[in-house]
Amino acid sequence: MPFETVEVPAIRPYPVVVGPGLDLGGIVSDTIEPGPCAIFTDSMVGPLHAARVQGALEGAGWTVLGTIEVPSGESSKSIEAYADALGRLARLGLTREGTIFALGGGVVGDLGGFVAGTYLRGVDLVMLPTSFLAMVDSAVGGKVGIDLPEGKNLVGAFVRPRLVAADLDWLATLPEREISNGLAETIKMGLLSGADFFDDLGLIGAARAGDLDALLTLVLDSVSFKAMVVAEDELEGGLRAILNYGHTVGHALEAAADYNLQHGQAVAVGMLVAASLSRERFDRDLTDVHEDLLDAAGLPHRVPGVPLERALLAMGRDKKRSAADGSAWHRFVLLEEIGKPVRNVPVSGEEVSEAIGARVE
């Protein structure tokens, strides 16, 4: 099966190459002159895939100075892990001409990308996403960063990679629930996009079964859609906010569950809440459409046991809330119809409480 390329028309455009069995050495060296580099990865992905990536790069003339491995999981998006990674790069002797390859899921991409964007005021970054979520979402768009004890993603920057290369073979080792988590973002974008992408969501079952054609189609659809949105609004002044569909409530549910809830599950339920708010606003009921897609992806319809009061409190703290008059109105991305998102819809605290309440017990 041949690979496919999507060009992200950012301020500085970059290609996203997707396919099984990628000739990584050749693809990378077509975009960047081989030179010194470091591989950035985590403790799960490193032992599985770093040696082959290193071999492919060295075979194409790259000098791999070392591999920096952080513990797998969100806790590596910390100031401590960031500082440690910078120190290790300096000790490896990576210079301004060097390249960082971020091989891993969204955690590695966000942390490795922030390191690449700030070490020596920025070295070249290549994203090698290995989780489904990273392939369809986080590796594209240029947002990188880390967490603070005070909250997720509070420190970061826009750092454009030179190249994104997603080898679908990497997904063979990914735990099944991580495919489901990534599918939450694909479903989100398919609903926002409508048209052919929405129809392709019928491939979710095949994708979960590991069908490479289905995976390729869904990754390409997602990347193309996100690339289009990002091209319109790279620095998030407007349109890019539609990508928060399901996330206003999703983030609040994650916080209310002390992050003992998978992001994909939280977003799944967040989208269902948005669907019921959309029904009230636009008199069009897309709840069944949402539920069928979530079923196909192995995602839940509700998250019992998440305290409603805590979710509402977290909603109040959400940085995306419009606090113009200080009242408990929230701003939502809703769907007037499949493929017709509406931004900035004001929703009252009572409506939000009712819609979330129906999904947390």
Ligand SMILES: NC(=O)c1ccc[n+]([C@@H]2O[C@H](COP(=O)([O-])OP(=O)(O)OC[C@H]3O[C@@H](n4cnc5c(N)ncnc54)[C@H](O)[C@@H]3O)[C@@H](O)[C@H]2O)c1
């Ligand atoms: N920058 C953005 O635009 C953006 C967008 C969405 C999410 N994110 C961030 O992405 C992160 C979530 O990303 P994620 O879901 O990929 O999490 P993750 O990076 O923690 O990966 C999930 C798990 O899968 C493992 N893994 C990854 N690839 C694997 C493979 N091929 N085989 C076996 N195991 C593998 C990881 O080690 C980890 O345990 C969050 O920190 C989130 O904030 C960023």
Ligand SMILES: [Zn+2]
């Ligand atoms: Zn998300």
